[in-house]
Amino acid sequence: xxIHIVDRRLNPGSKSLENRQRFLRxxxxxxxxxxxxxxxxxxxxxVLEGGEVSVPIDGMDEPRFRREGGTRxxxxxxxxxxxxxxxxxxPNPSGGKGRGAGEGDSEDTFRFVLSRDEFVDLFLDDLExxxxxxxxxxxxxxxxxxxxGYTTSGSPANISVSRTVSRALARRVALxxxxxEALAALEAELLDCSDEARRAELMxxxxxxxxxxxxxxxxxxxxxxxxxxxxxPKPVAQAVMFCLMDVSGSMTEHMKDLAKRFYMLLxxxxxxxxxxxxxxxxxxxxxxxxxxxxxxxYGPASGGTLVSSALQAMHDIVRSRFRPADWNIYAAQAxxxxxxxxxxxxxxxxxxxxxxxxxxxxxxxxxxxxNGLSYEMPNSSLWTLYEGLRASGAPLSMRKVNERSxxxxxxxxxxxxxxxxxxxxx
Amino acid sequence: MTATGxxxxxxxxxxxxxxxxICDACEQIARDELKLDVYPNQIExxxxxxxxxxxxxxxxxxxxxxxxxxxxxAFQEASYRxxxxxxxxxxxxxxxxxxxxxxxxxxxxxxTLVIAHAAFGHNHFFKNNYLFKxxxxxxxxLDYLEFAKRYVAHCEERHGRLAVEHTLDAxxxxxxxxxxRYPGKKSLDLRAEEKRAGRRRAHEESAFNDLWRTVPxxxxxxxxxxxxxxxxxxxxxxxxxLLYFLEKTAPRLRPWQRELLxxxxxxxxxxxxQSQTKVMNEGxxxxxxxxxxxxxxxxxxxxxxxxxxxxxxxxxxxFQPEFDDPxxxxxxxxxxxxxxxxxxxxxxxxxxxxxxxxxxxxxxxxDTMGVLRDIWANYRDESFISQFMSPRLMxxxxxxxxxxxxxxxxxxxxxxxxxxxxYRRLRRELARQYDVGFIDANIEVVDVDLAGDRRLMLRHTVxxxxxxxxxDTKRVLQHLADLWSYDVSLVEVDTSNKVLKEYVxxxxxxxxxx
Numbered sequence: 001x002x003i004h005i006v007d008r009r010l011n012p013g014s015k016s017l018e019n020r021q022r023f024l025r026x027x028x029x030x031x032x033x034x035x036x037x038x039x040x041x042x043x044x045x046x047v048l049e050g051g052e053v054s055v056p057i058d059g060m061d062e063p064r065f066r067r068e069g070g071t072r073x074x075x076x077x078x079x080x081x082x083x084x085x086x087x088x089x090x091p092n093p094s095g096g097k098g099r100g101a102g103e104g105d106s107e108d109t110f111r112f113v114l115s116r117d118e119f120v121d122l123f124l125d126d127l128e129x130x131x132x133x134x135x136x137x138x139x140x141x142x143x144x145x146x147x148x149g150y151t152t153s154g155s156p157a158n159i160s161v162s163r164t165v166s167r168a169l170a171r172r173v174a175l176x177x178x179x180x181e182a183l184a185a186l187e188a189e190l191l192d193c194s195d196e197a198r199r200a201e202l203m204x205x206x207x208x209x210x211x212x213x214x215x216x217x218x219x220x221x222x223x224x225x226x227x228x229x230x231x232x233p234k235p236v237a238q239a240v241m242f243c244l245m246d247v248s249g250s251m252t253e254h255m256k257d258l259a260k261r262f263y264m265l266l267x268x269x270x271x272x273x274x275x276x277x278x279x280x281x282x283x284x285x286x287x288x289x290x291x292x293x294x295x296x297x298y299g300p301a302s303g304g305t306l307v308s309s310a311l312q313a314m315h316d317i318v319r320s321r322f323r324p325a326d327w328n329i330y331a332a333q334a335x336x337x338x339x340x341x342x343x344x345x346x347x348x349x350x351x352x353x354x355x356x357x358x359x360x361x362x363x364x365x366x367x368x369x370x371n372g373l374s375y376e377m378p379n380s381s382l383w384t385l386y387e388g389l390r391a392s393g394a395p396l397s398m399r400k401v402n403e404r405s406x407x408x409x410x411x412x413x414x415x416x417x418x419x420x421x422x423x424x425x426x
Numbered sequence: 427m428t429a430t431g432x433x434x435x436x437x438x439x440x441x442x443x444x445x446x447x448i449c450d451a452c453e454q455i456a457r458d459e460l461k462l463d464v465y466p467n468q469i470e471x472x473x474x475x476x477x478x479x480x481x482x483x484x485x486x487x488x489x490x491x492x493x494x495x496x497x498x499x500a501f502q503e504a505s506y507r508x509x510x511x512x513x514x515x516x517x518x519x520x521x522x523x524x525x526x527x528x529x530x531x532x533x534x535x536x537x538t539l540v541i542a543h544a545a546f547g548h549n550h551f552f553k554n555n556y557l558f559k560x561x562x563x564x565x566x567x568l569d570y571l572e573f574a575k576r577y578v579a580h581c582e583e584r585h586g587r588l589a590v591e592h593t594l595d596a597x598x599x600x601x602x603x604x605x606x607r608y609p610g611k612k613s614l615d616l617r618a619e620e621k622r623a624g625r626r627r628a629h630e631e632s633a634f635n636d637l638w639r640t641v642p643x644x645x646x647x648x649x650x651x652x653x654x655x656x657x658x659x660x661x662x663x664x665x666x667x668l669l670y671f672l673e674k675t676a677p678r679l680r681p682w683q684r685e686l687l688x689x690x691x692x693x694x695x696x697x698x699x700q701s702q703t704k705v706m707n708e709g710x711x712x713x714x715x716x717x718x719x720x721x722x723x724x725x726x727x728x729x730x731x732x733x734x735x736x737x738x739x740x741x742x743x744x745f746q747p748e749f750d751d752p753x754x755x756x757x758x759x760x761x762x763x764x765x766x767x768x769x770x771x772x773x774x775x776x777x778x779x780x781x782x783x784x785x786x787x788x789x790x791x792x793d794t795m796g797v798l799r800d801i802w803a804n805y806r807d808e809s810f811i812s813q814f815m816s817p818r819l820m821x822x823x824x825x826x827x828x829x830x831x832x833x834x835x836x837x838x839x840x841x842x843x844x845x846x847x848x849y850r851r852l853r854r855e856l857a858r859q860y861d862v863g864f865i866d867a868n869i870e871v872v873d874v875d876l877a878g879d880r881r882l883m884l885r886h887t888v889x890x891x892x893x894x895x896x897x898d899t900k901r902v903l904q905h906l907a908d909l910w911s912y913d914v915s916l917v918e919v920d921t922s923n924k925v926l927k928e929y930v931x932x933x934x935x936x937x938x939x940x
Binding site: 019023025064066068069071072074077080088 | 434442445446449450453466467468469470471472473476491492493494495496497499503523527530545591595598599601602603700746747748749750751757759823824825826827828829830831832833836837838839840841842843845847848853855856858859866868869886888889890891892893894895897898899901902905
């Protein structure tokens with residue numbers, strides 16, 4: 001009886017993929033909550049990395065009839081000192097529950113590894129970003145073609161003659177196709193030859209060579225090679241995103257969180273649109289400085305408020321590092337709207353003369369208190385200033401946000417408006 | 427036949443020729459020396475990920491799609507990654523041919539162990555144990571699973587993924603109560619099952635006529651109230667196989683839903699013997715691998731180094747932590763089973779006076795394998811332990827019996843220990859731990875209120891004061907009500923018929939719409 005041994009390792013695909021997707025669909029709300037939570041603690045750039053999220057398993061358990069309590073009898077191994085009639089103290093009330101008839105899933109939550117796409121989808125899905133990113137992507141991404149080796153099929157226009165000929169030659173050599181010279185030599189000999197036996201021999205040889213030459217053609221269809229082209233995404237221009245934030249004492253953690261979510265969304269969006277995205281974090285009080293992400297969101301800072309300082313810093317950075325001809329420049333400014341009265345003039349001049357002409361898009365996000373109502377927010381000094389600029393035709397987009405849930409609609413709205421403007425403008 | 431004395435392999439590496447040699451060598455010993463009777467073997471080499479796959483679909487090579495398998499996969503993958511859990515070295519399927527999965531990471535020694543363990547030990551047990559013979563159909567299972575997979579996919583296409591998911595969720599929740607516990611029915615013939623389902627579907631399709639749907643049904647038949655006893659008898663009550671009852675009598679289930687219940691029920695039934703023979707099955711397989719590999723070593727076909735490696739894995743497998751060890755989680759079926767098999771070998775080959783008194787039938791008869799093969803064929807865990815647990819083994823494991831009565835203030839009482847007074851009580855209690863009659867809650871359908879609101883009435887007979895956990899019970903009953911489409915009630919009664927608790931669940935609309 002022969003034993004059958006099979007190698008299953010190469011079997012394509014994992015059976016679990018489909019079940020995994022079903023599980024994800026089913027657990028969507030839970031996983032989404034986890035993604036949301038984890039994106040709060042992540043850095044902006046890591047949002048696109050996918051990775052682990054913790055999903056509470058008890059939200060996904062499958063109920064069974066289980067019994068608990070009552071008197072229990074059990075036989076255990078490893079008695080060292082007990083004799084019949086001894087009493088053991090109960091461990092503790094909850095410890096008495098023991099392992100029931102349920103499964104051995106002892107942990108309350110488990111880490112679930114999401115792929116990058118799964119993560120971004122859930123992240124964006126949470127923010128209800130429907131197909132915006134994809135549509136934009138399709139608009140912008142253009143494709144070029146480049147040579148990519150050779151192929152055995154293609155259009156006649158693409159036949160690579162040199163490659164085909166050299167392959168044919170190699171084949172002819174390998175299969176020992178008689179060279180025409182050899183045939184000519186034999187034929188010449190035949191002409192001169194008078195010996196009958198030799199003649200017959202030569203004729204047979206010539207015949208054999210001819211047959212062989214017929215059988216091994218000079219060019220065979222299998223020799224033919226076509227140049228292959230593949231389409232490659234054309235390197236789309238790079239983009240830089242300026243995150244400007246007022247970090248003066250009046251900005252609460254909640255406000256920074258709102259700003260962070262907006263920046264995150266903008267980053268994800270740009271990332272899908274451009275090959276290469278840089279982020280510049282500029283925080284300002286009455287002075288502005290470029291900082292890293294940690295400091296930007298979590299670093300303590302305090303002082304007065306001069307919005308122009310941030311705009312000036314951005315302008316300087318653009319001038320030194322990001323040539324507007326090469327870079328698509330985006331800026332998102334988050335602030336609670338306080339600005340010193342005297343600063344208005346400079347701010348307005350910087351924006352209209354220096355910043356707006358070189359930026360693709362400038363968004364101003366006015367963040368408000370938690371539980372506040374956006375329409376109840378009185379117009380701040382900055383808002384009034386920007387409103388005035390916008391009225392006079394500056395391409396500014398501005399919104400007020402109080403709640404996390406408003407972030408996406410605002411974002412969506414901003415981008416919608418911009419493309420409309422573009423259309424009417426052109 | 428390869429000559430003895432020639433090494434099967436050296437070092438840890440293996441290739442497919444090595445595997446073949448190992449199989450041949452193991453087979454020779456299994457057949458000629460141990461006289462095992464096995465299904466044809468098929469050995470499949472798989473990756474760790476595939477092993478995880480197999481785990482999450484109850485070890486089956488193909489299974490219908492359901493989110494809970496994805497959940498198990500994710501959970502197990504996570505704990506595997508974290509290193510909380512090692513993977514089993516093998517999975518073996520009770521089918522003909524008997525399929526054993528080997529992980530590619532295993533060393534040559536481990537592959538030998540696994541082949542001996544699964545392809546001969548488990549395989550022999552599957553083929554010969556009476557429970558498996560009675561309840562499972564090794565020839566048909568793979569075809570049946572294939573059918574189930576296709577059928578579920580087909581239903582999803584026709585009736586929507588969600589509707590199928592609801593039905594399967596509900597069926598899974600009742601899976602442990604979808605088993606016929608007592609023989610009397612003929613064993614499953616899964617191939618016939620599949621044909622039958624196909625025929626019925628075809629018939630439904632051919633017989634369907636939309637006209638009849640609109641024919642007025644007329645006023646309900648009045649009078650003729652059936653005698654209660656007769657009605658219960660007609661419904662087959664009381665019925666403890668809840669899935670069977672629903673499949674046959676739930677008034678508003680669609681035919682395909684009934685078929686899904688049937689599939690879940692058949693699969694649950696298929697696994698029923700495995701849960702009753704865990705100790706014996708693992709004991710058998712472990713004993714067989716131990717015998718085969720020791721013999722290979724004796725024959726000089728395994729190096730001492732490889733044999734030591736084997737011994738180390740073997741010792742890990744049969745390790746039994748004591749009750750106060752943090753690693754303790756109940757009796758290790760490998761440890762208990764293997765110890766009992768070895769103990770029986772000792773009793774048969776060289777018994778002491780005590781053994782002759784306890785086991786007059788087998789002590790000193792000398793034919794170890796004959797006795798073992800007979801035991802393997804004719805017992806399940808409960809009867810096996812209650813017949814063959816020897817005093818010596820109870821001493822060796824230092825077993826003791828605890829009685830935990832929450833009423834008792836003083837704590838948990840030690841009821842028996844491994845001494846003359848305790849042996850029989852220990853053995854009886856241990857056997858009871860493996861008695862399926864006690865493992866699952868005793869829940870039955872007792873009646874249907876046909877005259878009134880068609881409420882389905884269930885009863886849980888509480889044993890030793892263990893009531894159902896409330897949160898879970900509510901959710902299971904919800905599923906049950908969804909399937910039944912009318913109210914469902916469950917009463918918990920103690921042995922003196924006093925009602926301890928009552929649950930009622932109303933069906934959700936989903937089930938009606940589905």
